[in-house]
Amino acid sequence: MTTRTAFSDLRADFPLLAANPGLVYLDSAATSQKPRAVLDAVRDYYETANANPHRGAYKLSGTATDAYHGARREIARFLGAADADTLLFTRGTTEAVNLLATGWGQAHVHRGDRIVVTRMEHHANFVPWQQLARAVGAEFRICELTKDGLVDLDQLRALVTANTKVVAFGHVSNALGTINDVREIVAIAHGIGAVAFCDGAQGAPHLRVGFDDLGVDAYAFSGHKMLGPMGIGGVIVKRRVLETMHPYQFGGDMIEFVFDGDTTWNVPPHKFEAGTPNVEGAVGLAAAVRYLEALGMDAVRAHEMALTRYAMERLAVIEGLHLFGPASAEARSGVVSFTLGDIHPHDVSTMLDVDGVCVRAGHHCAQPLMRALHQSATVRASFYVYNTADDVDALVASLVKAKARFHAHA
Amino acid sequence: MSAELDELYQSIILDHNRRPRNFRVMEDASSHAEGKNPLCGDQLTIWLKLDGNVISDVSFQGSGCAISKASASLMTAAIKGKTRAEAEAMFNTFHGVVTGAHPEDAEALGSLKALSGVSRFPLRVKCASLAWHAMHAALLRQDGAVAVSTE
Numbered sequence: 001m002t003t004r005t006a007f008s009d010l011r012a013d014f015p016l017l018a019a020n021p022g023l024v025y026l027d028s029a030a031t032s033q034k035p036r037a038v039l040d041a042v043r044d045y046y047e048t049a050n051a052n053p054h055r056g057a058y059k060l061s062g063t064a065t066d067a068y069h070g071a072r073r074e075i076a077r078f079l080g081a082a083d084a085d086t087l088l089f090t091r092g093t094t095e096a097v098n099l100l101a102t103g104w105g106q107a108h109v110h111r112g113d114r115i116v117v118t119r120m121e122h123h124a125n126f127v128p129w130q131q132l133a134r135a136v137g138a139e140f141r142i143c144e145l146t147k148d149g150l151v152d153l154d155q156l157r158a159l160v161t162a163n164t165k166v167v168a169f170g171h172v173s174n175a176l177g178t179i180n181d182v183r184e185i186v187a188i189a190h191g192i193g194a195v196a197f198c199d200g201a202q203g204a205p206h207l208r209v210g211f212d213d214l215g216v217d218a219y220a221f222s223g224h225k226m227l228g229p230m231g232i233g234g235v236i237v238k239r240r241v242l243e244t245m246h247p248y249q250f251g252g253d254m255i256e257f258v259f260d261g262d263t264t265w266n267v268p269p270h271k272f273e274a275g276t277p278n279v280e281g282a283v284g285l286a287a288a289v290r291y292l293e294a295l296g297m298d299a300v301r302a303h304e305m306a307l308t309r310y311a312m313e314r315l316a317v318i319e320g321l322h323l324f325g326p327a328s329a330e331a332r333s334g335v336v337s338f339t340l341g342d343i344h345p346h347d348v349s350t351m352l353d354v355d356g357v358c359v360r361a362g363h364h365c366a367q368p369l370m371r372a373l374h375q376s377a378t379v380r381a382s383f384y385v386y387n388t389a390d391d392v393d394a395l396v397a398s399l400v401k402a403k404a405r406f407h408a409h410a
Numbered sequence: 411m412s413a414e415l416d417e418l419y420q421s422i423i424l425d426h427n428r429r430p431r432n433f434r435v436m437e438d439a440s441s442h443a444e445g446k447n448p449l450c451g452d453q454l455t456i457w458l459k460l461d462g463n464v465i466s467d468v469s470f471q472g473s474g475c476a477i478s479k480a481s482a483s484l485m486t487a488a489i490k491g492k493t494r495a496e497a498e499a500m501f502n503t504f505h506g507v508v509t510g511a512h513p514e515d516a517e518a519l520g521s522l523k524a525l526s527g528v529s530r531f532p533l534r535v536k537c538a539s540l541a542w543h544a545m546h547a548a549l550l551r552q553d554g555a556v557a558v559s560t561e
Contacts, residue, residue, distance in 0.1 A: 343476075344474065344475035344476055345475075346450055346452075346475040346477075346534075346537065347419075347475050347476045347477070350415075350418070350531060350533075350534060351415060351419075354412045354414065354415050355412075361450075362449060362450060362451065363451050367451075370451070376450075376451035376452070376473055376474075377450060377451045405415065405419060406419070406424060406476075
């Protein structure tokens with residue numbers, strides 16, 4: 001496979017960016033832009049292979065089935081899972097975590113058990129576990145962070161007691177950019193026999209996952225954050241954990257035999273994929289991982305780390321700018337989250353928008369974290385493969401202008 | 411510098427953001443209501459004192475962006491001494507101007523006209539109208555607290 005090392009010319013591959021030369025898109029942690037290869041793959045599927053998979057005995061249905069499971073194999077390989085049938089497609093990470101909290105959680109978590117999450121979780125990896133705990137009468141405990149925005153592993157060791165059934169944690173924080181020490185967290189969970197479930201929504205797009213070597217029992221991801229279409233994502237679950245899970249949704253395709261009084265289930269992955277699947281999404285995501293593989297995930301990581309380091313250096317000299325999260329670029333993904341003096345993040349975002357700079361302002365679906373940081377909102381800029389140092393320069397220039405506008409009237 | 415930003419962040423807006431008027435808890439209010447914008451994390455409380463049909467005092471507290479805070483501050487100054495009907499009519503006019511539906515009414519708004527620049531920023535209309543929705547809710551439910559949301 002050829003590896004492209006120059007990231008400066010990638011904008012041309014992304015129709016939306018190519019059509020808007022002045023646009024400085026710094027919100028890839030929310031959703032990424034899509035390369036032409038992904039859009040073409042979706043269109044090509046409908047023009048050459050569309051039928052309902054698993055349904056027909058005719059050749060075209062077989063073509064659609066092959067496209068769907070071929071995509072599954074490619075995505076599983078990209079994420080480092082040898083057993084492709086343990087990759088369950090969902091609408092995205094949110095549905096994947098709900099699948100785990102319901103299909104695994106209701107089978108394994110009972111009154112008096114404990115569920116542990118961390119303070120930096122996205123609502124999607126917080127609320128399903130909180131609500132499971134409430135439903136079954138389990139304890140729900142939150143591991144706090146160190147001052148540097150890392151999971152406090154000493155506290156985690158103390159929290160993960162013998163009655164703990166699951167430790168649910170993010171690979172990378174969407175709000176701070178923190179890259180968590182997955183292997184250490186897994187070791188703590190496995191040390192007492194709990195499972196370790198990882199929310200990889202912000203990990204899979206930016207880091208080499210290597211599922212089979214990572215040790216986690218499940219790894220959830222969203223396609224739209226990794227150059228793929230919206231509405232597709234999934235979760236890889238270790239087979240021995242998968243075998244113990246109840247179905248999450250009922251309907252077509254997930255059944256084996258339906259009797260008047262009861263039903264038997266199809267095998268994984270079908271058991272967890274009720275209804276007509278999102279084939280265009282799977283095919284589009286497979287094209288996205290091919291695009292990422294051609295770049296090389298190590299090169300992607302190096303590019304983003306260099307950009308993040310540059311951004312942190314340039315932001316640090318803006319007076320009144322407060323940066324949240326780890327102090328080193330090595331400890332974070334391509335996310336910088338900050339406040340600008342006493343200017344509310346929404347005002348910052350509006351002023352940047354006028355300069356074509358797209359950043360996120362808000363609580364980043366992490367209200368428990370925001371409360372701990374004593375912030376109602378922050379500004380977040382996030383980088384991906386198509387961003388360059390020019391984008392960072394545009395961000396900094398626009399921030400300096402915004403500050404001058406607000407303080408001219410002080 | 412951008413003309414539309416000049417219009418949005420006029421000096422009067424930045425001044426009311428920095429030094430909000432009537433920014434206090436009212437102990438003897440006739441009614442109060444909370445306004446929340448969950449997406450932004452903005453929240454404020456409006457207190458009203460009614461003397462018959464007349465709003466004899468109004469105050470607010472809370473946190474939010476410059477637009478929501480300045481709008482709340484300007485609103486308190488504008489509706490103090492007005493009747494309920496006048497305050498509601500002012501809300502209607504204000505809403506028509508900030509949404510861009512009735513730009514011709516801007517002159518009738520007096521000092522509230524400073525917020526007419528919001529009409530160029532549709533995503534910020536909810537910020538500008540948060541305090542007004544809360545005021546409206548407080549009038550509706552004079553006898554108890556009620557929460558509103560602009561999401």
